[in-house]
Amino acid sequence: MARKIIIDTDPGQDDAVAILLALASPELQVLAITAVAGNVPLDLTAKNARKVCELAGRTDIPVYAGCDAPLKRTLVTAEHVHGKTGLDGIELPEPVMELQDMHAVDFLIHELRRHPPGTVTLCPLGPLTNIAAALTRAPDIAERIEQIVLMGGAYFEVGNVTPAAEFNIYVDPEAAAVVFAAGVPLVVMPLDVTHKVLVTHERVARFEAMGTRVGHVVASWTHFFERFDVAKYGSQGAPLHDPTVIAYLLAPALFSGRYINVEIETQGEFTQGMTVADWWRVSARAPNALFIKDVDAEGLFALLSERIGRL
Numbered sequence: 001m002a003r004k005i006i007i008d009t010d011p012g013q014d015d016a017v018a019i020l021l022a023l024a025s026p027e028l029q030v031l032a033i034t035a036v037a038g039n040v041p042l043d044l045t046a047k048n049a050r051k052v053c054e055l056a057g058r059t060d061i062p063v064y065a066g067c068d069a070p071l072k073r074t075l076v077t078a079e080h081v082h083g084k085t086g087l088d089g090i091e092l093p094e095p096v097m098e099l100q101d102m103h104a105v106d107f108l109i110h111e112l113r114r115h116p117p118g119t120v121t122l123c124p125l126g127p128l129t130n131i132a133a134a135l136t137r138a139p140d141i142a143e144r145i146e147q148i149v150l151m152g153g154a155y156f157e158v159g160n161v162t163p164a165a166e167f168n169i170y171v172d173p174e175a176a177a178v179v180f181a182a183g184v185p186l187v188v189m190p191l192d193v194t195h196k197v198l199v200t201h202e203r204v205a206r207f208e209a210m211g212t213r214v215g216h217v218v219a220s221w222t223h224f225f226e227r228f229d230v231a232k233y234g235s236q237g238a239p240l241h242d243p244t245v246i247a248y249l250l251a252p253a254l255f256s257g258r259y260i261n262v263e264i265e266t267q268g269e270f271t272q273g274m275t276v277a278d279w280w281r282v283s284a285r286a287p288n289a290l291f292i293k294d295v296d297a298e299g300l301f302a303l304l305s306e307r308i309g310r311l
């Protein structure tokens, strides 16, 4: 039976590739996509999520709009990385799919209560605002979640938006603190792993060589994304962050990490949004997350290309 997931996201080209990977994979049943403000404001992330569903021919996937700002802070966005629309690189048609009427936070609570406990996995690919709001309003849902597999944070790679913090956690650290303290089985894809998943020229070319519409769109997005990150990191290609979450669900053997304690810094003068990961197990704090560090990147791209090729 396919594993039931809800993707909570702020598309974003890498979010979009993650959504496509999930929609192309019969092992997963995408119950819904919930949009959150992050890379770009909510009206754009909610629109982009529908554009991606339509690109995949999946107008049956319900898309809900959620929180338009972090729990306690002013929204910080990342147009400098993702472009003005959040999905710059190629123009997609305006979506005809409608947004669902319900707020994403209400939907998350309702949907988790509707399913048997431990049967729905959440896949957050952006700031954790929607998930934290749902957990705060309805603490009973915590024990109903099978797992949360999220992209966010960093330990060895430290930060990408400040010297100490990764974007998704930095945008809403209070929300991240709620999620990391919720007692839900947590798998974290930090920069430590996503910085090993680089879209090199050869990998972009592989998408293009599929000769399909979706392959061309993915090549255009990853090529666009690249211009910023290569300039920034001087690496061979841009990190493709969010697809690691979906790839983990499909092929966990590609990844390795440690089950450790991770706390979120919400107060620090220079370190707000830092994921304080006890990698060396030097504190007495109880482990709360499987914190991933390594990946078979070639295996991940083989999986991704094979699945994108199906669309």
Ligand code: BDR
Binding pocket: 012, 013, 014, 015, 039, 078, 081, 125, 126, 151, 160, 166, 167, 168, 241, 242
């Ligand atoms: C994360 O921030 C966003 O820009 C990406 O979509 C990814 O989720 C990486 O720090």
Ligand code: CA
Binding pocket: 009, 010, 011, 012, 014, 015, 039, 125, 126, 242
């Ligand atoms: Ca994202």
